[in-house]
Amino acid sequence: xxxxxxxxxxxxxxxxxxxxxxxxxxxxxxxxxxxxxxxxxxxxxxxxxxxxxxxxxxxxxxxxxxxxxxxxxxxxxxxxxxxxxxxxxxxxxxxxxxxxxxxxxxxxxxxxxxxxxxxxxxxxxxxxxxxxxxxxxxxxxxxxxxxxxxxxxxxxxxxxxxxxxxxxxxxxxxxxxxxxxxxxxxxxxxxxxxxxxxxxxxxxxxxxxxxxxxxxxxxxxxxxxxxxxxxxxxxxxxxxxxxxxxxxxxxxxxxxxxxxxxxxxxxxxxxxxxxxxxxxxxxxxxxxxxxxxxxxxxxxxxxxxxxxxxxxxxxxxxxxxxxxxxxxxxxxxxxxxxxxxxxxxxxxxxxxxxxxxxxxxxxxxxxxxxxxxxxxxxxxxxxxxxxxxxxxxxxxxxxxxxxxxxxxxxxxxxxxxxxxxxxxxxxxxxxxxxxxxxxxxxxxxxxxxxxxxxxxxxxxxxxxxxxxxxxxxxxxxxxxxxxxxxxxxxxxxxxxxxxxxxxxxxxxxxxxxxxxxxxxxxxxxxxxxxxxxxxxxxxxxxxxxxxxxxxxxxxxxxxxxxxxxxxxxxxxxxxxxxxxxxxxxxxxxxxxxxxxxxxxxxxxxxxxxxxxxxxxxxxxxxxxxxxxxxxxxxxxxxxxxxxxxxxxxxxxxxxxxxxxxxxxxxxxxxxxxxxxxxxxxxxxxxxxxxxxxxxxxxxxxxxxxxxxxxxxxxxxxxxxxxxxxxxxxxxxxxxxxxxxxxxxxxxxxxxxxxxxxxxxxxxxxxxxxxxxxxxxxxxxxxxxxxxxxxxxxxxxxxxxxxxxxxxxxxxxxxxxxxxxxxxxxxxxxxxxxxxxxxxxxxxxxxxxxxxxxxxxxxxxxxxxxxxxxxxxxxxxxxxxxxxxxxxxxxxxxxxxxxxxxxxxxx
Numbered sequence: 001x002x003x004x005x006x007x008x009x010x011x012x013x014x015x016x017x018x019x020x021x022x023x024x025x026x027x028x029x030x031x032x033x034x035x036x037x038x039x040x041x042x043x044x045x046x047x048x049x050x051x052x053x054x055x056x057x058x059x060x061x062x063x064x065x066x067x068x069x070x071x072x073x074x075x076x077x078x079x080x081x082x083x084x085x086x087x088x089x090x091x092x093x094x095x096x097x098x099x100x101x102x103x104x105x106x107x108x109x110x111x112x113x114x115x116x117x118x119x120x121x122x123x124x125x126x127x128x129x130x131x132x133x134x135x136x137x138x139x140x141x142x143x144x145x146x147x148x149x150x151x152x153x154x155x156x157x158x159x160x161x162x163x164x165x166x167x168x169x170x171x172x173x174x175x176x177x178x179x180x181x182x183x184x185x186x187x188x189x190x191x192x193x194x195x196x197x198x199x200x201x202x203x204x205x206x207x208x209x210x211x212x213x214x215x216x217x218x219x220x221x222x223x224x225x226x227x228x229x230x231x232x233x234x235x236x237x238x239x240x241x242x243x244x245x246x247x248x249x250x251x252x253x254x255x256x257x258x259x260x261x262x263x264x265x266x267x268x269x270x271x272x273x274x275x276x277x278x279x280x281x282x283x284x285x286x287x288x289x290x291x292x293x294x295x296x297x298x299x300x301x302x303x304x305x306x307x308x309x310x311x312x313x314x315x316x317x318x319x320x321x322x323x324x325x326x327x328x329x330x331x332x333x334x335x336x337x338x339x340x341x342x343x344x345x346x347x348x349x350x351x352x353x354x355x356x357x358x359x360x361x362x363x364x365x366x367x368x369x370x371x372x373x374x375x376x377x378x379x380x381x382x383x384x385x386x387x388x389x390x391x392x393x394x395x396x397x398x399x400x401x402x403x404x405x406x407x408x409x410x411x412x413x414x415x416x417x418x419x420x421x422x423x424x425x426x427x428x429x430x431x432x433x434x435x436x437x438x439x440x441x442x443x444x445x446x447x448x449x450x451x452x453x454x455x456x457x458x459x460x461x462x463x464x465x466x467x468x469x470x471x472x473x474x475x476x477x478x479x480x481x482x483x484x485x486x487x488x489x490x491x492x493x494x495x496x497x498x499x500x501x502x503x504x505x506x507x508x509x510x511x512x513x514x515x516x517x518x519x520x521x522x523x524x525x526x527x528x529x530x531x532x533x534x535x536x537x538x539x540x541x542x543x544x545x546x547x548x549x550x551x552x553x554x555x556x557x558x559x560x561x562x563x564x565x566x567x568x569x570x571x572x573x574x575x576x577x578x579x580x581x582x583x584x585x586x587x588x589x590x591x592x593x594x595x596x597x598x599x600x601x602x603x604x605x606x607x608x609x610x611x612x613x614x615x616x617x618x619x620x621x622x623x624x625x626x627x628x629x630x631x632x633x634x635x636x637x638x639x640x641x642x643x644x645x646x647x648x649x650x651x652x653x654x655x656x657x658x659x660x661x662x663x664x665x666x667x668x669x670x671x672x673x674x675x676x677x678x679x680x681x682x683x684x685x686x687x688x689x690x691x692x693x694x695x696x697x698x699x700x701x702x703x704x705x706x707x708x709x710x711x712x713x714x715x716x717x718x719x720x721x722x723x724x725x726x727x728x729x730x731x732x733x734x735x736x737x738x739x740x741x742x743x744x745x746x747x748x749x750x751x752x753x754x755x756x757x758x759x760x761x762x763x764x765x766x767x768x769x770x771x772x773x774x775x776x777x778x779x780x781x782x783x784x785x786x787x788x789x790x791x792x793x794x795x796x797x798x799x800x801x802x803x804x805x806x807x808x809x810x811x812x813x814x815x816x817x818x819x820x821x822x823x824x825x826x827x828x829x830x831x832x833x834x835x836x837x838x839x840x841x842x843x844x845x846x847x848x849x850x851x852x853x854x855x856x857x858x859x860x861x862x863x864x865x866x867x868x869x870x871x872x873x874x875x876x877x878x879x880x881x882x883x884x885x886x887x888x889x890x891x892x893x894x895x896x897x898x899x900x901x902x903x904x905x906x
Contacts (some may be wrong), residue, residue: 015163015220016200017193023163023218027147031165031216034131034149043145050144050160050222052229063111067103067302083722095726128159148219152210161226162204162217164188169430169438170213174198174205175339175560177227177614182347182499182562183211185431197227198560198613213430231614231641252694252761263705267712274715301690304741308686315678316670318654324665327649329683330630332754334548334676335621335643337635338559338569341653342545342673343535351498351532353489354389355472355482389473393528396505400428400440400457429517436461437468441508441517454508456523462490462530465502472527481527490530497568498532534565537572544674545573551680552753556607558617558643563610570608585612594619600627618642630754634668634676636660651676684752685745688821693737694761695770696818700733700811702774703781710782717796719785724804727860732808732843736815739839743819744832765821769887773817776883777810780876801851801862802873808847809877812840817884822892824885 015023020031029035035043058066077099083092126141131149141159144150150162158172170186177197187201197205204210204217206226223229272278308325312318319325339345352360352373364371373390431438437460443453458465472481490500506523548555555575559566563582570576583606592598603623612620621643624631633643636653644650644663652664653671661667668675704725711719720728762770784806790799815836816825830837850856851864 013220014193015161016191016195016203018163019190020163020165020188020218022190023220024165027218027220029147029149029218031149031218032131033134035145035147036133039147040132040143040145043147044143047145047222047225049142051142052223052226060107060111064103064107067107068099095730097730126157126159144219144222146219146222150217150219152204152215152217154210154212154214156210158204158206158208158210158217160206160219160223161221163220164202164204165216165218167202167215168213169428170215171211171431172204173209173211175345177205177207186213186215196613255762263709267709270712274712301693303738304686304689304693307741308682308689311685312666312679312682315682316668316672316675317651317679317682318667318669319665320667321665324649325683325686327630327683328632328651328666328676328679329681329685329687330755331553331632331649331680331683332629333554333556333624333631335556335558335624335631335633335647336673337640338557338561338566339535340636340655340671341634342541342557342573343537343569345535347499347533348536349531350534350536351493352390352393353486353493353530353532354386354393355486355527355529356389356475357485358386360386360390385475389529392473393503393531396457396503396528397459397531399442399455400438400459400503429519431460435519436464439517439522455505456508456517456525457503457505458522458525459501459503459531462487462500462502465504465525466490466527468522468525469502469504469527470524473529478526486527486530493530493532494564496532497562497565498534499565501531501533503528503531534568537569538673540672540674542573544677545575547677547750548680549574551750553680554607556609558609558612558620560612561610563608566608566610576608581606582608582610584610585616588612588616588620594623595626599623614640614642618646621646632676632680634673636671651679681745681750684749687755688746688749689741689743691761691766691821692743692818693740695766695773695821696737696740696811696815697729697733699770699773699777699814699818700729700807702770703777703810704728704807706774706778707781707785710778711785714786716785717790719781719803720800720807721861724800724860724862728804728807728811732847733811735843735846736811736836736839739833739836740815740818742833742835746820746823768891769821769884772887773814773880773884776880777807777814780810780879781806784873784876797861798863802865802869804860804862805847805851805865805870806873806876808844809874810880812844813877813880814884815840817881822888824888825881826885 013026018026024031077095080092080095080099083089083095127138128141128144129136129138129151130144131151132139136151141157144160148160149165150159152158152162152170164170164186165188167186167188171183172186174184184201186204189202191200191202203220204215206221206228221227221229305325309319312325336342348364349362352362354360358375360373360375362371362373375386428441429435429437429439437458439456439458441454441456443455458468466481466483466486469481469483471478472486486502490502493500504525504527506525508523545555555573557566557570557573557575563579563584567576567579567582570581571578576582583602588599588602588609591602599619600623603620604627609616609620617640621631621633625646625648630649631647632649632651633640633647634651634653635641635644636655640652641660641663644652644660649666650664651666651668652660654661654667654669655671666679668679704720707719711717781803785799785803788795788799788802790796816828819825819828819833819836848870850860851862857863
């Protein structure tokens with residue numbers, strides 16, 4: 001072995017285009033002995049461990065610092081700095097405490113989510129059989145190097161990219177990479193250099209599973225150089241989209257900033273025109289800014305999303321980032337992978353067609369070994385003749401088969417009994433993609449045929465097996481084969497997305513019974529029937545898709561599978577109706593370059609994308625995002641990872657690959673598409689709660705701004721001090737907005753259409769209700785302040801004490817208005833959020849307690865009052881409930897009138 005490992009990778013090599021001998025020579029190794037230990041050590045040092053590149057889990061410090069990447073936090077920090085500059089250190093301490101509280105809550109939640117995700121990805125180390133130094137040994141997959149010789153058999157996970165040297169009936173599940181649900185038959189012959197990845201039948205890709213057969217492979221790529229590694233590397237470098245909530249909150253922060261600056265400047269100008277000293281004007285501007293900024297929103301927002309995260313976890317969805325909660329609720333399109341997401345990723349017999357023309361449906365899902373065979377038309381049980389024909393067909397399939405059905409770690413007894421009644425006779429003809437069938441000879445060990453005739457069982461593609469058949473099993477006896485009828489039946493099954501196998505058997509003549517079985521020595525065959533396989537739908541998937549449609553969410557399928565199969569699954573799900581709804585990767589490539597108008601039109605005009613490559617999935621999702629849609633992408637394979645990252649929200653399956661789970665913002669632990677829909681519902685509940693909390697805080701801030709404005713215009717003293725406003729916004733209201741975040745979901749959330757991408761937190765409804773509530777509370781507060789008309793310092797202190805308590809009582813009452821934007825506060829059951837009731841009592845109780853404590857009296861400039869005064873202020877606060885009840889009633893009647901007019905026009 002004169003060459004070094006460095007020499008082996010000077011230039012990329014098309015290993016699939018080389019013969020086995022050429023590949024061995026290029027890697028400077030031998031198939032019979034493998035590498036020696038010294039050469040393995042040299043190559044391991046050169047190439048590194050056979051591990052995939054991945055994102056390092058964030059540290060606790062990184063997660064903590066991430067909590068400060070919020071526009072509202074920046075505004076609060078600026079307010080804290082101003083407070084320090086003007087000597088109001090108490091105000092600054094309040095602000096910094098709330099920022100720290102927000103960061104602590106967010107860090108705790110995201111750290112828990114990251115820990116849950118990391119626990120899902122703890123997989124057992126794969127052990128691999130290799131040839132080294134002339135002998136066989138078992139080593140960890142991480143220790144493989146280019147040039148190693150790997151031995152494969154059924155059930156093995158492929159540890160690296162291998163150029164196959166031998167392949168005996170070798171088939172592999174590559175759905176994680178190609179999206180193709182059918183196992184890929186492998187060969188060793190050299191292929192054209194321009195052969196695509198999904199068609200490289202002489203390469204075993206890292207991560208694939210050997211479903212049947214045996215083989216020997218030469219390691220040609222490890223770690224990041226494998227096809228899986230290349231995708232993993234592109235994921236870490238790819239572009240991701242901003243979550244919808246972050247987009248909306250950035251827009252909201254900008255709006256608040258402009259409003260605060262504008263209002264402060266206007267009032268400052270008015271104050272200066274009235275001859276108020278500059279220092280007092282500055283204090284006025286600071287107080288106004290503090291009142292307008294919803295300081296409690298970051299904490300309330302974090303709490304609302306944390307609560308939704310916990311609720312999602314109970315519904316089998318792990319959220320890795322808090323902002324992802326609302327993102328799923330905002331999605332307008334769910335772009336789902338087919339294999340393993342909408343289907344069970346287990347090729348299952350669902351249809352049987354006997355040569356007599358009888359159709360039978362097979363129940364059961366996947367490989368659980370359970371199910372029944374019933375007549376397809378009337379679902380009656382089988383008559384004796386049909387049962388005998390089906391048993392003969394099933395026996396033939398079992399005999400010509402390498403797989404074993406195991407239940408709870410033990411082999412299925414029926415298979416063992418069937419095999420025990422027959423013994424192998426002669427060599428089998430293994431399945432090859434070029435041959436498209438497999439054959440096996442057996443001699444019966446029981447009955448009259450014991451040690452007698454040799455039965456040959458053949459199964460394979462219908463178009464290959466049917467020409468080999470001479471006759472078929474008829475209703476009463478063997479009759480001449482109706483080849484045209486059976487070919488039509490096979491095409492009909494294929495059109496419905498089934499993978500069709502024809503099964504036949506024949507008897508070898510006595511003189512041929514001892515000879516080796518060969519293609520040119522097959523006996524005349526009798527057709528036993530056609531078997532239709534399909535990767536079946538998950539039982540709950542259809543209802544989940546229907547629920548998405550009712551919620552105004554479009555579901556599209558992106559798969560690497562055959563278009564006929566994709567169309568059949570999509571039709572059953574209600575995603576597509578006919579072939580016009582399906583477009584293949586080749587057809588999409590012929591339309592135009594990604595980003596072109598033709599490409600965008602093609603993406604928007606189809607619901608099913610079949611035979612697409614991983615990069616095409618990325619282009620499709622990118623086109624949808626660029627078109628302004630909020631897109632959620634689901635998937636479980638490596639081929640889904642780039643699209644998961646590009647989407648607004650990536651949702652990985654818990655049983656999926658590490659790359660997919662590491663890329664996604666959410667992980668569905670039970671691989672259930674219905675859990676994704678449950679996550680959408682929780683996301684909508686979370687966004688509703690974010691709006692309710694925002695409404696409460698901003699309406700209170702608007703009331704404070706109105707109070708200050710009217711007081712200034714009326715020539716009255718400043719109604720509240722900055723520290724008192726902070727107490728209102730951060731403590732008393734802060735307790736309530738956190739309690740409001742626990743509000744249960746309102747009925748009908750999944751019957752509303754998704755929000756428009758251009759719609760911010762402050763839509764028309766939010767603006768209207770904020771103006772009404774702010775105006776009502778502001779006028780009530782100003783009315784009290786104008787009635788008191790304080791002039792002396794003592795009167796001002798006493799008046800502010802009463803006004804501060806009134807503002808707390810207004811908050812206590814208004815929080816019940818915020819429980820629903822549509823329904824009367826008196827119709828929302830208290831049991832839906834008992835925490836809120838205790839929160840209101842806690843906020844009021846804390847303020848009353850503070851009025852009795854000397855330290856708080858000094859800090860807030862407050863003092864105790866009589867019970868009569870408290871009761872009078874409560875009566876002053878109650879009208880805020882009546883004002884919002886009137887608003888909801890008027891708005892509800894207008895909406896009903898609009899709907900009636902629309903219905904009449906129709």
